[in-house]
Amino acid sequence: MTWTVAIMIVIGIFFKLLMSPPNALVAWFLDKFELHQKLDSEDVTVTFNGKNLEEEEKIRFIEYFNEANFLKKHYIFPGNEKLFLHPETNVTPFVINLKKGKKDVNFFVYNPDNHVDVVKQWKKKVVSYSLRSDDLQKFNVN
Incomplete structure (x- = not known):
């Protein structure tokens, strides 16, 4: 049971990082397309x-x-x-x-x-x- 919770937390953290990348990465990507x-x-x-x-x-x-x-x-x-x-x-x-x-x-x-x-x-x-x-x-x- 504890292993299931631990795996779900790790998957949740990984998913959270994929959905909200660090601000520096987002700023760099937006600067590429800035008019x-x-x-x-x-x-x-x-x-x-x-x-x-x-x-x-x-x-x-x-x-x-x-x-x-x-x-x-x-x-x-x-x-x-x-x-x-x-x-x-x-x-x-x-x-x-x-x-x-x-x-x-x-x-x-x-x-x-x-x-x-x-x-x-x-x-x-x-x-x-x-x-x-x-x-x-x-x-x-x-």
Whole structure:
């Protein structure tokens, strides 16, 4: 009888671990599929109008980018990627280049009137979304 209870407890603990994995594992898995990921200023280069930002400006820009609130995702139909990558607007984008291992990701950050538009490009995939950040909207390059 005691062996049956002991085996049932071991099976219960094993089942509990399978149903609720540790938080670090869950966080790692969710980060893989996160649309607006947090960036590290050491892994990126930020350019504006073809010129690299200075180190302090880059760190401040990345902090503002990481603190921005996600508003909504814009759906891109196949074949319309170029309209998002090179829109017909007079707004010059900030370009964030992320290189982590073999992974190359480009972010194009546009600052229109009341929100921030981000176009994320990696490999042949393009995703667009909007952010809300007063600091990022007011960011000026010296």
